[in-house]
Amino acid sequence: MRERYTRVVKVGNVEIGGSNPIRVQSMTKTPTIDIKATIRQIKGLAKKGCEIIRVGVPDKDSALALGKIKKESPIPIVADIHFDYRLALIALEQGVDKLRLNPGNIKNPKHISLIAREAKARGVPIRVGSNAGSLPQEILKKYGGVTPEALVESAINEVKLLEDNDFTDIVVSVKASSVPLTVEAYRLLSSKVNYPLHVGITEAGTLLPGAIRSSVGIGILLYEGIGDTIRVSLASSPDKEVEVAYEILDSLEIRRKGLxxxxxxxxxxxxxxxxxxxxxxxxxxxxxxxxxxxxxxxxxxxxxxxxxxxxxxxxxxxxxxxxxxxxxxxxxxxxxxxxxxxxxxxxxxxxxxxx
Ligand code: SF4
Known part of the structure; x- marks a missing residue:
């Protein structure tokens, strides 16, 4: 297995990248405003070995719920924000450990600077990246559709928006639901950046086909030394995502968890x-x-x-x-x-x- 060292990013008390173990992540599937249910789910996932948990932040109430969730969570919390910079700022105030957002979606450069400044002041890293389903029109035009090069260029553009604001505490992803496309995109990305990479097959599907697609895609990449943290995305319970993630790591003899x-x-x-x-x-x-x-x-x-x-x-x-x-x-x-x-x-x- 090839070794590839990326720089280290700290998410709460968990380090990603460098020679750290490949970290297992998942995402809550409860409404974030249902604080009790969300905390219960996070605690269950942590028991299963999940090391970092992402929480969707679709609105202000969800953002305001993050503080209480964070307080009870045994593992670091990542706030998943889409377009509204104000939600990112609230999430930071609420003490989250990492943000998942694309500065390209925030549009206004002043708002991007503000997020970068606030995140930096708190030592909070940001995951940026591209997704096959939401590539910008100009990139789709340039490459004639969704290609590995298009995914990588889009992700690097997002990285640059943060670097321009003197922010380098970055994790990158380039996800697609096609396994060959994802593998090629990550290979290309890993040759261009040495930020830690968050690896996964997006919209992988229901339990069995999703687990297989994820295992093939993530497995190839990890075997090539590409990837610092993984998320198995399944249309199933997050428990299964964590179980499958550990099966992948175990099959590659990278990380064992129990018998x-x-x-x-x-x-x-x-x-x-x-x-x-x-x-x-x-x-x-x-x-x-x-x-x-x-x-x-x-x-x-x-x-x-x-x-x-x-x-x-x-x-x-x-x-x-x-x-x-x-x-x-x-x-x-x-x-x-x-x-x-x-x-x-x-x-x-x-x-x-x-x-
Ligand atoms: S262990 Fe025995 S039962 Fe199992 S596959 Fe081998 S021969 Fe068949």
């Missing part, structure tokens, strides 16, 4: 519903922070051998389950007691790790 459960695909030799049992194990041990791999294998004949690299594994027949460690059988039990026995094993591991 990894792997399972064989099953074949005619399988003696039990492998997927169902794997799901049960995932749910039961989801809060374990041990970096271990548990393999769920459908048969005793091939299972332990095929998964001998896994830290722990189970394989079984209808009545009997074997538990194995690095391919060697360490215990025999039945289906009723398998979770209990696995728990005992994991607790032993925990003890060794904490002593």
């Amino acid at each position: 990894r459960v792997i399972a064989c695909p099953m074949c005619a030799r399988a003696h039990f519903p492998v997927g169902e049992i794997a799901k049960k194990i995932e749910n039961k041990f989801k809060d374990y922070s041990l970096n271990l791999t548990i393999a769920v294998m459908g048969c005793e004949v091939n299972g332990p051998g095929e998964a001998k690299w896994a830290d722990l594994g189970i394989a079984g027949s209808q009545n009997r389950v074997i538990i194995f460690k690095y391919g060697k059988i360490i215990k025999e039990t039945d289906w009723k007691h398998v979770l209990f026995e696995l728990e005992k094993e994991l607790n032993m591991w925990k003890e060794v790790n904490t002593n």
Whole structure:
């Protein structure tokens, strides 16, 4: 995997870029004015590992709700502002940790300067960027449509508007819902700026297709060393966005979060519903922070051998389950007691790790 170092931007107490871990972000899906529901959602996401949360700010009441949300939030808050510079100023007053806005949308240079000055005074970074769905007409004309070059030029124009105001605490994104377009755009962008990059496939879709599109797009980029923070955008619960983000990081072996459960695909030799049992194990041990791999294998004949690299594994027949460690059988039990026995094993591991 290629390493690429960007400059470091601080969002509250979380650093993005440089040699920091790839940060996982999500966005709340509650109305921001419903402060209680928004805080509840943020706390749930933080528990899942979300490190930075973006909150939509469609109006003044939403902007005024940010202070209370910020006070209760265990993770930094990003205010997502579209056109109204006054909302950005209120958000800053309310103590948000980062702004997402495009100065190009603010139009009046005085208002852009004001935002840059206020953000700088507070040490608040700004994410700017382009989105395939909202490129300026002149750029669309110049490139004959949405192209990687068009996305990058538009994003760089936004960057320049801030740089002209002596503001460089910037994160950049160039998003599209097409995976090849997004990948090409980020490759080009990363060759032109060394600001940290926020990477994602926008409007990726519902859970399964969205997770796959995001994984392919974000996966290619991260593997090439491009991207400092990721957001998986799904038409699904934000919890899923965070889960998918960690699966992507885990698949690339960039960041692990707790146990990894792997399972064989099953074949005619399988003696039990492998997927169902794997799901049960995932749910039961989801809060374990041990970096271990548990393999769920459908048969005793091939299972332990095929998964001998896994830290722990189970394989079984209808009545009997074997538990194995690095391919060697360490215990025999039945289906009723398998979770209990696995728990005992994991607790032993925990003890060794904490002593
Ligand atoms: S572990 Fe057994 S059941 Fe699973 S795919 Fe391999 S041979 Fe088939």
